[in-house]
Amino acid sequence: MRERVHDVLESRGFQRFIITLILVNAATLGLETSPRIVASYGPLLTVIDHVALYIFVAELLVKVYAYRWEFLRDPWNLFDTAVVGVSLLPSTGSLSVLRALRVLRALRLISVVPSLRKVVTALLTAVPGMSSIVVLLTLVLYVAAVMSTKLYGTTAPQYFGDLPTSLFTLFQMMTGDAWSDITREVMDHHPTAWVFFVGFMLVCTFVVLNLFIAVVVSAMEEEHTEAAVHASEDAGAAVLKELADLRAELRELRDRLSGPEDR
Incomplete structure (x- = not known):
């Protein structure tokens, strides 16, 4: 079961789904900066934002289940956890400023897209x-x-x-x-x-x-x-x-062919 979940997480389709969700969530957070759009579609934007957050949390939990301790060894998983964790902090009262930090979820695109990961890794190496x-x-x-x-x-x-x-x-x-x-x-x-x-x-x-x-x-x-x-x-x-498997198949075939001759 864990291997199947691992294969789903690493599949190209799932990665594309997460990338699309990150882009949609980033777009909704940008639309929330417009008072006119918020007045017309505020509840819808809030629903999309909450759904995206729940999916991100579920993704991290599934990764913990699939990767177990390997999850903590990957710095990008820790980066995703920190970014999503900031969105889970209370943002009411004196902590309302934390609502602006929700846009950090757009940075998850770095950990999802391999080419962006390479660029950031190179910058950190430098x-x-x-x-x-x-x-x-x-x-x-x-x-x-x-x-x-x-x-x-x-x-x-x-x-x-x-x-x-x-x-x-x-x-x-x-x-x-x-x-x-x-x-x-x-x-x-x-x-x-x-x-x-x-x-x-x-x-x-x-x-x-x-x-x-x-x-x-x-x-x-x-x-x-x-x-x-x-x-x-x-x-x-x-x-x-592949060569080892081919040799094993040839050896097995040779054994089958030599068996009737011996008899």
Whole structure:
């Protein structure tokens, strides 16, 4: 019985049903943000939301029955449990803010779709490599903030009046938001300021941020390589099993044919 339930959970049809339910539930949660739609179809949206939640809970319970202790060893099962568990928390009175967390159920799409799982796994794998880049970026920001505060704090105090303000301004410039306007305003009093700001933008935007992309791409390539290796190993194991079964059938056939000759 448990094996049949396991096969149903892993079947493509069931996975498609869950994906469809997640999309429908996410759509209903989005429609609830419109007062006009809530006034017309509020009860229907609530029923759909509750039905989806009950199905998600039932799915998790069935998975616990089918997988037993293996359920806890899969991080994606724990992720699904946390997302669904948030929706079960009381959302009345002072906890009404928790109703907004119901939309987290849409994140279950990550654990259901294999391609999304691979992307998220690759991003998590890249976190250790990103930590070194974050330290480098923080160091560059700090040095540039101290320099800009000392150089341009008097000229543009709204941007570089103190260290926290300079850090925020430089972070804003690093994202590409109005960096040229800030630079031109400072250049009205310091014509050579473009050297500092262009150098900062080149280092942060075109070097450090590209390092982030390089680390993520490298992690995704490693994840793809590992998946290909596992797939080839599984295919090889399947071929070996078929060869073993074929040899067993040939041996059995040989024994049957040699039996009458001996008699």
